[in-house]
Amino acid sequence: MTRLLIHSGRVIDPARGFDQPANVLIENGVITEIGDNIGPGDREIDASGCIVCPGFIDTHVAFREPGTEDDESVASGTAAALAGGFTSVACLPDTSPVVDNRASAEFLLLQAGRANNCRVFPLGAVTKNHEGQELAEIGQLLEGGAVAFTDAKRPIANAEIMRRALEYTAMFDRSIFEHPQVPEMAADGVMHEGYVSTLLGLRGIPAAAEHIMVSRDLSLAALTRGRLHLMSVSVRRSIQQIRDAKENQIQVTCDVTPHHLALTDVSLTEFDANYKVDPPLRSREHIAELIVGLKDGTVDAISSDHQPYTEESKTGEVDLAPAGIVGLETVLPICIRTLIEPNHLTWMELIAKLTVGPAKILQIDHGTLAVGAAADVTVFDPNEQWTIDPQAFHSHSRNTPFGGWEVRGRVKHVLVGGEVRFQLDPTQQETTHV
Amino acid sequence: MTAPYSEPDPHFRRQWHRKHLLGLQDLTAEEINLILDQAAAFKAMAAEGVTKTKWLMGTVVANLFFEPSTRTRTSFSLAAKRLSADTVDFSAAGSSLSKGETFIDTARTIEAMGVSQVVVRHQTPGAPHILAKELDAGVLNAGDGTHEHPTQGLLDIFTIREKLGSLEGKTVTLVGDIRHSRVARSNIWGLKKLGARVIVCGPATLIPSQIEELGVEVATDFDSIVPECDCINLLRVQFERQRGAFFPSIREYAHLFGMNGDRLRRAKQDVLILAPGPINRGVEITPEVADGPHSAILDQVTNGLLIRMACLYLLSGWNSN
Numbered sequence: 001m002t003r004l005l006i007h008s009g010r011v012i013d014p015a016r017g018f019d020q021p022a023n024v025l026i027e028n029g030v031i032t033e034i035g036d037n038i039g040p041g042d043r044e045i046d047a048s049g050c051i052v053c054p055g056f057i058d059t060h061v062a063f064r065e066p067g068t069e070d071d072e073s074v075a076s077g078t079a080a081a082l083a084g085g086f087t088s089v090a091c092l093p094d095t096s097p098v099v100d101n102r103a104s105a106e107f108l109l110l111q112a113g114r115a116n117n118c119r120v121f122p123l124g125a126v127t128k129n130h131e132g133q134e135l136a137e138i139g140q141l142l143e144g145g146a147v148a149f150t151d152a153k154r155p156i157a158n159a160e161i162m163r164r165a166l167e168y169t170a171m172f173d174r175s176i177f178e179h180p181q182v183p184e185m186a187a188d189g190v191m192h193e194g195y196v197s198t199l200l201g202l203r204g205i206p207a208a209a210e211h212i213m214v215s216r217d218l219s220l221a222a223l224t225r226g227r228l229h230l231m232s233v234s235v236r237r238s239i240q241q242i243r244d245a246k247e248n249q250i251q252v253t254c255d256v257t258p259h260h261l262a263l264t265d266v267s268l269t270e271f272d273a274n275y276k277v278d279p280p281l282r283s284r285e286h287i288a289e290l291i292v293g294l295k296d297g298t299v300d301a302i303s304s305d306h307q308p309y310t311e312e313s314k315t316g317e318v319d320l321a322p323a324g325i326v327g328l329e330t331v332l333p334i335c336i337r338t339l340i341e342p343n344h345l346t347w348m349e350l351i352a353k354l355t356v357g358p359a360k361i362l363q364i365d366h367g368t369l370a371v372g373a374a375a376d377v378t379v380f381d382p383n384e385q386w387t388i389d390p391q392a393f394h395s396h397s398r399n400t401p402f403g404g405w406e407v408r409g410r411v412k413h414v415l416v417g418g419e420v421r422f423q424l425d426p427t428q429q430e431t432t433h434v
Numbered sequence: 435m436t437a438p439y440s441e442p443d444p445h446f447r448r449q450w451h452r453k454h455l456l457g458l459q460d461l462t463a464e465e466i467n468l469i470l471d472q473a474a475a476f477k478a479m480a481a482e483g484v485t486k487t488k489w490l491m492g493t494v495v496a497n498l499f500f501e502p503s504t505r506t507r508t509s510f511s512l513a514a515k516r517l518s519a520d521t522v523d524f525s526a527a528g529s530s531l532s533k534g535e536t537f538i539d540t541a542r543t544i545e546a547m548g549v550s551q552v553v554v555r556h557q558t559p560g561a562p563h564i565l566a567k568e569l570d571a572g573v574l575n576a577g578d579g580t581h582e583h584p585t586q587g588l589l590d591i592f593t594i595r596e597k598l599g600s601l602e603g604k605t606v607t608l609v610g611d612i613r614h615s616r617v618a619r620s621n622i623w624g625l626k627k628l629g630a631r632v633i634v635c636g637p638a639t640l641i642p643s644q645i646e647e648l649g650v651e652v653a654t655d656f657d658s659i660v661p662e663c664d665c666i667n668l669l670r671v672q673f674e675r676q677r678g679a680f681f682p683s684i685r686e687y688a689h690l691f692g693m694n695g696d697r698l699r700r701a702k703q704d705v706l707i708l709a710p711g712p713i714n715r716g717v718e719i720t721p722e723v724a725d726g727p728h729s730a731i732l733d734q735v736t737n738g739l740l741i742r743m744a745c746l747y748l749l750s751g752w753n754s755n
Contacts, residue, residue, distance in 0.1 A: 195644040199459070201559040201581030201616060204643065271560025316536050317558035319579070 002042050003027055004418060009047025009379060013054060014352035015359075015368035024052055026375040029418030033371065045413055045420075047379050053351045054367050055087025055376035055414060057358040059255055060123065060150070060177060060231055061306035061328060065111060067096030072308040072396050074108065077328070078117030080395035082422035084304070084328040085411040087376035088119040088359075088366050093130075094152035100125035100136040105144035118416055119376070121147045121362060126165045126176060130154045133161070135168060142172055147362050148229065150177035153278055153323075155213060157183050162217065166226025175227040175253070175361065178217055180238065181279065185209035190319050192265040192280040200268060202319065205280050211237040218245045221252055229361055230254040232305050234279040236289035243298040253361045255301040256290050258334035259325055263401060273314045273321035274401045277307070280323075291344050294353065301357040302335060302350075304328045308397030326395045330388055332380060333407035340382075340409075347382070375418035384410040446472040450748040454566045454573045457582035458623035466624055470592050472744035473737065480740075489747055490519035496549040499576070500526045500537055500556040505711065505735065506576050506586070510553045513742035522549065537561065538568050545571050551750060554578070572749045580614050580672075585745060586710050587620025589738040591628065593730050594665050596737070597706050601628035605662050607653075608632065609691055610669035610718055613640045613680075617669055617710045622648050633659055636691060639680040640671075656690060660697050665706040668693050668718040684717055694720040698728065706730055 004026040011022040011034060018034075025033040025041065063077035064070075072080075074091075081089050091108060093099030099108060105122040112120035124141030128134045130151045138149055149169055156162040156178060165176050186205045191197050193204025214230060218241060221228040233239060233254045245252050257277075264283055267275040275281060293299040307324020314321050331354070339345040345353075359367030366376055388405045390398040414422035446468050458466065479487075495514040499507050507523070514521045524544055541552065551572045554562040559581035566573040577583040591601065598604055606625050612618045612634045625632050626649050634645060635653040646652055653659045660666075671687065681687050688694075693707065707719070707728045715721050724731060 193643050195647045198642040198645050199619075199648070201579055201619060203580075206643075271563045312536070316538055316564070317556070318560050319558050 004043050004045070005039050005041025006045045006047050006052055006377065006379065007039060009050045009052035011052045011369065012347055012351050013369040014348050015054070015356040016370055017348075018369070019348055024369065024377065026377075026415070026418045029375055031369055031371055031373050031375050034369065045379065049383065050379050050381050050412060051347065052377060052379050054355040054369050055118075055378045055416065056085045056331070056354040057088040057362065057364070057367055058086050058306070058328065059090050059229070059301055059303045059358045059361050060092050061089045061304060062092045062094065062152070062308065062324070064095060064308065066107070070310050070396065074111035074120065075115035075117070076394060076396045077306070077308070078112060078115050078120060080306070080326070080328040080393060081118045082414045083394045083411065084331050085378040085380060085414055086118055086328060087378065087414060087416045088121060088364065089328075090121040090123050090147060090362055092150065092152040093123050093125045094154070098125050098129050099123070099146070100128050100130075100141070102137065102140040102144035105141050105146050109145050117421055119366070121145070121364060123147065123177060124149045126151045126156060127161060132156055132158055135161070135165060138168055139172070142174065147364060148175040148177055150231070151179075153179050155179050155181045155183055159216060159220065163220050163224060166220055166224040166228065170224060170226040173227065174363065175229045177229045177231050178213075180210050180213040180217060180230050180233070181205070182209045182213050185212075188319070189280065190276060191268045192282045194265060194283055196265045196268060200271070202268065207235040207237065207282065207286065210235040210279060211241060214238040214241050218242070218250060218252060221245070222248070222250050225251065227251045228253075232257050232260065232279055232303065233299070234260050234282050234286060234290070236286045239289045239293040239298055243293065243296070246298065253300040254298070255303040255358070255361070256294065256299050257303055257305045257327065258331050258338065259327065259401070261287055261290060261338040262334050267401065268318070271318050272401070273316070273318045274325060274399050276318055276321055276323045277325055278323035291339070294339065294345060295349070299353070301361055302331065302353040303358070304331045308395050309399045310396075311398060314399045325400050326393065326397050329393050329395065330400060330402050332411060333388070333409045334402065336382065336409040337407060375415055377415040378411060379413040380409060380411045382409050384408060386410055446475070447748055447751045451752060452749065453752040454562075455584055455745055455749055456562050456566060456573065456575045458584045458587050458620045458627070459582065461627070463627040466588065466591070466627060469588055469741065469744050469748060470595060472748055473592055473740040476740045476743050486516055486518060488518045490514065490517035490750055493519045493550045493750060494522060494548050495519045495551045495553060495746060496522040496524065496544050496571075497553045498524045498541055498544065498555070500554070500561070501577070503555050503576070505738070506555065509735075509738045510576060510742050513739055513746055516739070516743055517746055519746070522547065538564065541565050541569060545569050551746060572752065574745055574749065577616055580616055582620045583616040584620050585738065585741050586617045587624045588745075589734055589741040590617070590621055590667060590708055590710065591624045592737050592741055593708060593734050594706060596733070597730055598664060601625060601630040603629060603631070604664040605631045605633065606665040606667065607635055607659060607663045608667050608669055609635045609656060609693070611640045611671045612636050612645065612669070613642045614672035615669045621667065622650055626650070633663075635659060637681045637687070657697065657700075660701050663701060663705055665708060666693060666701070667708040667710070668713070669710065670712065670714060670718060688717050692716075692718060692720065693723050695722050698723055698726070708734060710734065
C-alpha cells in the first residue's frame, strides 16, 4: 500500500469548515488521515506556502467532442481542467450529435476514461436534439451516467416544455440546468444593452432578457417542486429573485463566472470578439450584486463556463463570431483578483464556491477532504505571480481576454483518486511572490 | 485662367497627425475643423476651375465595400481620382468571400497590391477598427454597421456650417431611425464637439438605450420641437437593419415623423433640411420639402465629395510632418 503525504500546507476544506496547517495522508486513492504528526510517506509533496484543498469542480464546461474536436476534445479539455485545478467537470451536451441518449453519455465517459485526466460527468439534454419540443430520454441518460439535464446555451423557450421537464426530472431528484434568457429578446445580440452598445452600434441584449426568464423558471420550479439550476447568472435582478426564491424554499441554485466578475461591457469597445460571451458582459452595477450574491450564499458556485473556439472563428467580425471564452485554466487567478484581493470573500468562502457548492449542485460525492473521501486534491500557491500566456494553455483553443494579464495564484499539483495527474512544469514556475 | 492641376496649400496637412479615420468619436473639435477647412479650400479651388490636384499621384486607394453602396462608393472613388490616386474597387458580391475567405484576408490580399489607403464599408460595427490593426495601410471608415459613418457626419456638419455660418448654439434635430443609424452616431459626436444642441427624435422603439448620456435630448413628439430647430436632418428608416416591427405602418410613421409642408410652415423661416439619403419620398420627407428651397440635399452630395477629398488628402500625409 503506497502512502502519499502532502505536507506543510494550509489545508482548507469548506465542506467541514476545516482551515489549518496540516498534513494529508492518502492511501489507495483515499484520504486516510489529516493532522499534524503524520508521516513519513512513500512519496511526499511539499506544499510549503501552498493551500491544499479539495479538487475544484465545474458545473458546466463545453468540450466539443464529438463534432468539432478542432475546438476541443475530451482529452484536451480535461487536461485544461487539471491545469486549472479541476478534478471534476460536468460537460454540456451541445455536441454534434447532441448527448440526448444513453449511448452518447456513455461515449463521453469512454473518452474520459481513455484520456485519464480528471473526472467527467455528462449533462444530458432536456429535449431531443435541443429542439425544445420533446423531452429527451432522461431516465436512460441517467443510467448512462448523466447527472443533470440541460439544453446548454439554448434556453427552453416553451414554458410548458420547461414545466414538464422540471416535473419529470423531479422523479429522479435531478436538476434542470437552464441558460436563462428570453430568446426573442436576445436574438442576434452581441453585448449587454446599454450606453456602450448604443455607442458602438452593436446589437444589445437587455438585462431584462435574463431576469424575465429567471422569473418564469422560478415560478415553474415552485409549481413543480423540481430542481432548477441557473447557469452563468449575470444580472442584478436575477440575483435578487433567486435570493427571494431560496427564502421561500424553492429548489434553486445558481452559478456565476469569473469573467462576468472581472470584465464589463466597456471591454467590447475594442471590437475584440474574445470579449463576446453569452450571457454578455454586464455593467458595474450588475457585478456588484453578483458579489453580494456570492457573499450571502445566493450564488452557490463559480463556473468557468469553458467555451473553446478556434482562433479563426474568433477573429474577424464581432457579430459573426461565436460567444464564449476558454475559462478552465484562468478561474483561480481571476477569482483571486476579483474576490480575494478586494476582500470580498475569504479563502474558505471562495474554495467553497469551487468545491462543495458545485458538488451539491451536481449531486456528486466529491468536493471534500474528509477522511474516507476519494483523494481529489488541488495544491496551489496563492501568492505566486505569473503572466497568463494563452499559447501555454492545455486547451486546443486560445480564445481568452486574459492573455498577458499579470495575476497571482498558481496551481502546482492536482490529484485525482490519489494519483498525481497534474504537476506544474518546473520551467513554467516563477519565484516571484507577493 | 487657372491651371486644371494645382497643388493644395499644405497648411492644414501639417497639423494632421492621424493615420486612420475610424469615427468622429475619436476626433477633437480642432481635427474636425481641420477637415472642414480643407474641404472648404478644395471647394474654393473648384470654384476657380481647379478640378484636380496631383497630391496623391502614384498612390493607390482601395474601396473595399463589403456592403452595397452607390453614393458613398462613387463619392470616394471620384474623390481619389480628383487627387490623382489610382483606385481599386472591391465588392463582396461574387468575391472570394463567397468562397469562404475572411474579410481580413481579402483586405490583406488587396493591400498587397500596393495600396496605401483603404476605404472600408462593412455591415459589422468595428470592422474598420479590426482592419486598422491588421493592415499597414491607412483605413477610412465608410460606414460600419450601425456604429459610425464619419464622412457622412462631416459632410452634414460641413453643409450646416456653410448654410448657417456656425454650429455653436444651433439646434440640430436628427429625426428617424436613431437605433440603426450610423449617420446619427457620427452626427451626434461631431455636432456636440462643435457646440450644437442636438435633439434626437423618433418612435420610442427606434431610440437606443441611454442615448441621453451622449449629451443629446430625446423627443418622441416631432411637432413639439419643430419650431425650435435650426436644422432638421431626416434619417432614413433602415428597414434592412431591423428585425421585427418597430412601428405599426409606414403610413403611421410618415404621419408622426415625416417632414411635410405643414411642419415646414411651423418651423423657423430659415430652417435647413438635410437628408443623408437615399431618401424614401413620402416616408421621411415629402417631395415638396425635398425639392423645396430649405432643402440642401444635393449640396450634401457635392460637399461629400469635398469632404472625402479632404480626408484622403490629410490622412495620406499623417506621418510626413
